Amino acid sequence: MYRALLMTVFLAACGGEEKKAETPPAPAPAAPAPAPVAPPPAAPATNAQSGAYTPDAMAQAAYDKAKAAGADAKPNPKHGDAAAIAAGKAHYEGKCVVCHGATGMGDGVAGSALPQKPANFHWKERWDATTAGTKHWILLNGVQGTGMAPLGLTDDQAWEVLAYVDAEFANKQ
Numbered sequence: 024m025y026r027a028l029l030m031t032v033f034l035a036a037c038g039g040e041e042k043k044a045e046t047p048p049a050p051a052p053a054a055p056a057p058a059p060v061a062p063p064p065a066a067p068a069t070n071a072q073s074g075a076y077t078p079d080a081m082a083q084a085a086y087d088k089a090k091a092a093g094a095d096a097k098p099n100p101k102h103g104d105a106a107a108i109a110a111g112k113a114h115y116e117g118k119c120v121v122c123h124g125a126t127g128m129g130d131g132v133a134g135s136a137l138p139q140k141p142a143n144f145h146w147k148e149r150w151d152a153t154t155a156g157t158k159h160w161i162l163l164n165g166v167q168g169t170g171m172a173p174l175g176l177t178d179d180q181a182w183e184v185l186a187y188v189d190a191e192f193a194n195k196q
């Protein structure tokens with residue numbers, strides 16, 4: 024009788040032991056880190072600061088049209104003219120700054136959202152790749168397929184704004 028009681032106590036004690044919380048399974052070994060993926064090649068910068076300039080298809084089409092119209096040969100009659108530069112500054116601030124930026128870097132608030140970045144006027148290779156006449160044609164006709172639309176400038180105003188860009192940004196790399 025005493026023995027049976029002892030057994031009961033013993034079993035009860037053992038049972039208690041058996042209820043001991045199981046140790047959680049060891050965490051699975053971490054999966055091996057994925058191999059680093061090479062970043063995709065950067066799209067060609069269209070508003071770089073410097074370096075060789077290769078026009079995109081839209082810009083090239085505009086250059087070709089300006090040439091076909093004979094507009095590329097026209098020099099800027101207002102180049103270096105102080106009054107024209109002052110007038111051009113007002114046109115620039117009113118109509119261009121939003122895309123080409125206050126300092127002509129092509130970084131205006133509206134420009135950054137465009138798939139085709141506005142030209143950076145400090146990019147000498149780009150600025151020198153076209154004549155004043157071609158740029159004038161672009162101001163009157165735009166670059167089709169890009170944010171560069173005709174902006175309603177008169178023939179004279181377009182020369183003035185180009186005189187300003189030349190004096191303020193393009194000749195000050």
Ligand code: HEC
Pocket residue numbers: 069079081082114115118119120121122123133134137139140141142149150153158161162166169170171172174176184185188
């Ligand atoms: C809505 C945005 C926008 C506005 C406003 C705008 N531009 Fe542009 N401009 C562009 C974009 C974008 C291009 C580039 C097109 C391309 O590379 O195909 C461009 C290109 C040009 C180019 C040709 C540069 C080159 O080398 O091909 C000139 C010059 C230019 N802009 C001058 C101006 C002037 C001056 C004004 C104001 C009268 C102006 N733009 C207003 C977006 C704009």
